[in-house]
Amino acid sequence: MQLVSFHLMPYRPLDLAEAAKHRSPWVVLPNRLYDPKKGAEEYACHIDALVYAEELGFDAIGVNEHHQTAYGLMPAPNLIASALIQRTKRVRIAILGRALPLVNNPIYIAEEFAMLDNLSKGRIIAGFVRGIGSEYHSSGVNPYFSHERFHEAHDLIIRAWTEPGPFAFDGDHFGLRYVNLWPRPYQTPHPPVWIPSQGSSETVAWAADPRRKYPFLVTFSSADLVARYHNSYREEARRQGYEAAADQLGWACPIYVAESDERAREEAGRAVETLFNDFLRQSFEMLMPPGYTSISSMKNFVRMRGALGGGRLTAEALIDSGTALIGSPKTVLAGIERMRERTGFGILVALLQFGILSDELTRRNMDLFAAEVMPHLQG
């Protein structure tokens, strides 16, 4: 199994009580609540922890992109990736991912990834996402054209990486007389592309297409939903005439390991609650701007949200539903193995820091995961 250590880089010093008075920690949370002195320390600690993951034997370390939010401090994840390249030797660096529809010229994304691939001598994994709904509020990009812009930007980037330039690209959203990438990517034909997603059926079918076979990462979902999405990818692959490999299926999950289940819950319970209730808190209107998904996907989302009910999610509920793996090494390993039996997935994106989890507990979590869980998953 490929193991990725992934940080969202939340702004942990956030005054949660003050933040709760606002519509959301996304888009509209007043940025006077960000203290640059504390924020600078946050960057340093998060980067140290990701670098440490190489020492512990992870296959990859991961960063991602979000805008105008205390949930994650990486509006430009490639800047962090660039810093990580300089401090690591062997580990792959996964940018999970860049939000393609949000830019006005996707060539800049192709260029940045190609630069990182050269700087790292081929250690880059390129994640492509659409950005979450809130990002259409903060960027102003029209969500109605999100899918069109994503697909067009994707085609442009792949062609820029693989076809001899200069050539002209004739898109409806992006039209360029000259596409001619300097530098070209280090890896041949190009860095691997991964697709982190909340599981819309449109994205599953597109990623599973035999021309792409892009690994599909399911994020922040209950174990049942993760299994459903993985298996719908498998079915889609079969429908398109092949059997999906283990390394096409990924699961991104908050994980915390301690000596016992009780201790793990005690140490990480509040942190995982802050991730889901405080940092991820967004209204339907923010998460699902009109046109961001099809009308039928949107109605499914409304139904599922209704089934979850309102109110705060408790650590217990998050653990019981398998949304987070928190417990002894045995418990956490069992959760991973159960998913492997259900779906045969082969990429685990472990969120070993989440919410307000401190540096000290993050470090202990990483050590224990590496010592007690990792050996059972490798080889």
Added chain:
Amino acid sequence: MPAQSTEFRVRGTAVALHRAGQGPTALFLHGAGGVPQWLPFFDLLAERYELLVPEHPGFGGSDDPPSIRSMADLALFYLDLVEAAGLERIHLIGHSLGGWLAAEILIRDRSRFRSLVQLAPAGIRVKGVPCGDNFIWGPEEAVRNLYHDQSFAERILAVKPDEAQMDVLLKNRFTVAKFGWQPRWYDPDLEKWLHRIKLPALVVWGEDDRIMPPAYAALWRERLPDARLVMVEECGHLPHVEKVDVVARRVCAFLEEVA
């Protein structure tokens, strides 16, 4: 007076068209909410006019052709529609998004039109005075912010929409985003061509409009070559709903005067 509803086809696109009354033609262009019901305002107009209320492509019972991607497309579609229907000397009445549409139509070709009534139109902006963000508001907040008099909002909030109504709400919302998300509620090229609307115009605005700020009313009054402005007291974004009597009276008096 109950409306008669038909399907009207323009070059393969079916539009749901409601009509009532007899007399000179008045064409009402609805706003972002579509035409969920026949309004008392329509009945008052239909006493003296043949009132046509189409649902725009992408809204309610109308088709959603992929070729219509912008307000400019929609405006040209409507020029096809009035031509296909053989309408002349039309009194054009637009509300909000429909007011924006009315202006986009008339800067292109006003030859089949007699007058313009703008009810809290979108389409232009005053720098430094943002519109209300009805895309980020929750469902209750969005309804409340439409009205000055909250009893209107409460009557709407008391009724849960059924599945079919939900589908229409979502369809309308998608189309509204297509046209109005970015730039938010305006066309950067519209304001500079408003001088082409050489028709008598009436601009009506609620003094407590929380979506299109009343500061925009003065700019419309200034840019339209022959416009008068009516500000309506204690009134939100739907003057023809919230103050139907006074607004219908002012609109009918205007239409009579310009006939």
